[in-house]
Amino acid sequence: MVKKKFTDKQKKILDVAEELIATKGFDATSVRDICSKAGINVAMISYYFGSKEKMMTFLYQYRVQRSKESFSEFAETIKEGKAEMQMKEIINYIVGLLFKYNYFHGFVTQEIRVNDFIKDDLLDFYKICVSRLEEIIKKGIISGVFTNAPKSEDILTNIIGSTLFVIRNKNFYELYLPSATEANYLSEAEKKVKSNLLQTTFALLGFELYV
Amino acid sequence: MVKKKFTDKQKKILDVAEELIATKGFDATSVRDICSKAGINVAMISYYFGSKEKMMTFLYQYRVQRSKESFSEFAETIKEGKAEMQMKEIINYIVGLLFKYNYFHGFVTQEIRVNDFIKDDLLDFYKICVSRLEEIIKKGIISGVFTNAPKSEDILTNIIGSTLFVIRNKNFYELYLPSATEANYLSEAEKKVKSNLLQTTFALLGFELYV
Amino acid sequence: MVKKKFTDKQKKILDVAEELIATKGFDATSVRDICSKAGINVAMISYYFGSKEKMMTFLYQYRVQRSKESFSEFAETIKEGKAEMQMKEIINYIVGLLFKYNYFHGFVTQEIRVNDFIKDDLLDFYKICVSRLEEIIKKGIISGVFTNAPKSEDILTNIIGSTLFVIRNKNFYELYLPSATEANYLSEAEKKVKSNLLQTTFALLGFELYV
């Protein structure tokens, strides 16, 4: 797939499509829905992207690659810190990213019909996360602040898995968020899941956390 | 909704439907797909269940209620054990259940169009899990084997979230399962995620684990 | 078509079918509707009558032939009267018959898919009416009470046409029936249309009516 620059109209389509697909699912979102909400002609999705499925591909590319890029930028900003600070920052960053694009990441792993190389794109992102975590754990072990060295793919699994579960299971998790309302569920849940994951991860690492 | 006994033919339909829906999603799975794979006439789904959506309802009932029941039975069997043994067993049980019905639980929280009382059914299941975990943690704290008392909803979140993530992200997790093949990915992944979750949970509980 | 004796169960089916078909139309009335309302198995209509359409045939036969028979009986009873009395009676009789079986006669001429010999049956009935009217008119002309001899097919056309129009166009005709309610529309309309047709017919016949 050639990387593509999108015009404003195309970006508009992708934004609308993302929102609708995240809300209703890929199949339940019709080209007509997207186009009417985006204020453009029904034929334009085929015209611009070739097909609905190919549009989906561009949508993934549009989001996942941006996530990867922004993650790389973020990683730079914490390069100099201590391992425990870096770990805290990276957890907060990943969780924050998932919440920010909650209506996107949620279905990335669900919708199957998407071209494989898109999964590769996402896989790349996960692999970058794993190697960053790896570096941080090694650093913490060497500096002595971490006494245990769990597998970084398991740490990432816990982070992403728990976060997505919380995003997807509002009706469960809100039971334990007494002050959550319809409007602020996501921000309240984000706080709680970050706290949980920090505790969990530092416990695994054998790091005594004072939050 | 009245609880229903299913004939073998109906069970066959539900099994096929479950697999296809889990693979392709609800909307992308046509009744023609299901019926042709189940070797029955297209009209039978409407005939047996009323409609495709109602079939979905029966499918949920068929799986979630059975999960609840079998969980209750399981909980009885570990009633007498020590807290650490109970915790280990319950983690293994929940993870095993999710893997066993992997192509079901994965989409329960995803598909929107499902009747609410079904979500309630699943919520019930989660609440039962949480209260069991609660009991075990209290018991372990009292007996002194656990030195830390994390929130049980967070423990459950980690267990289910991580497990579903692993089930759904084969192409990521298999990178860290060197001996995994196409055929045995799930069983290998199950072992690894169980090990991860036991470590993680016991670390959170401040329990020294010797596995 | 062989004339058939119907069992009670078959008569039950025909009665239910007639009512439903008259209310909802032939196509909109399903075999399942009829059978469930008649308290019998879905397969019975095919079993008893061969098919839904053939059942329709029996239904016509069942009603139209009875109408013919009862008309013949009625005709006997007025054989001895004066022409003007006979005319009055026959108009009242025909209108009454149409109202009595309003939900049947109304659609006889509408539903096309019915076997032709059934139309013949109805045609027979009309022809009998015409010849009776013919006799009465002749008699009245001879006796001098009628001064004009309109075509009897036109008289019958007026009688049946006006009556069916009134039956079918409740929302129009009730505008001119101030005391009509939902419940008694048909009986009120029947009175008014009888009065109209008596006046009309006697006017045509040049007979001075004192009702």
Added chain:
Amino acid sequence: MVKKKFTDKQKKILDVAEELIATKGFDATSVRDICSKAGINVAMISYYFGSKEKMMTFLYQYRVQRSKESFSEFAETIKEGKAEMQMKEIINYIVGLLFKYNYFHGFVTQEIRVNDFIKDDLLDFYKICVSRLEEIIKKGIISGVFTNAPKSEDILTNIIGSTLFVIRNKNFYELYLPSATEANYLSEAEKKVKSNLLQTTFALLGFELYV
């Protein structure tokens, strides 16, 4: 309902639909029937009209409203004449209209599933006819050409009822039309029913007719 201009293709569909529905009934006429006869794609009915039922609505609108308009225009043209001439003209006009759109008016009052406001449209038409008849009768009574004043709703009932009966009962009425063939039944029947209704109506009005 917004009044709509139809394209030629839409008019083609409505014409075909009208004919088929009048012949076979609404339910028995499938959109596939209509589209294949109209030489267009099956999806076009939904595309143009929204649904089969909505198409029906447009069909009513297309015919009934035009009938109303053309009736109003016609009424203007006879404004200046004598009562007996007006009565003759209006009878001929109404009968002619019913014959012209014979395959439409026949089922207007029959099909149940049609939107109510459409029935209102037809009712409007009937009410306009009644009030015109009313005026003519009054005028004739005043000028002394009519000696009797029957109810105009009953006159209209006779006119429409008899005409529709003749249209619908070809196999009966053709018995009295010796020169009628398959091809010219309608025009022959129209002549005879007009003659009948003129005679009938003038008889009711006490007007001596010399046709």
Added chain:
DNA sequence: GATGAATGAGCATTCATTCAT
């Protein structure tokens, strides 16, 4: 580039009927 009319394949569902019992 951009439109909107038009297409044909596919959808879930309902139907009258048949078949095994």
Added chain:
DNA sequence: TATGAATGAATGCTCATTCAT
């Protein structure tokens, strides 16, 4: 004689896509 499960054809409709402009 009677059942109800099972069938296959038909239904109205929606869909992503194409085509003429």
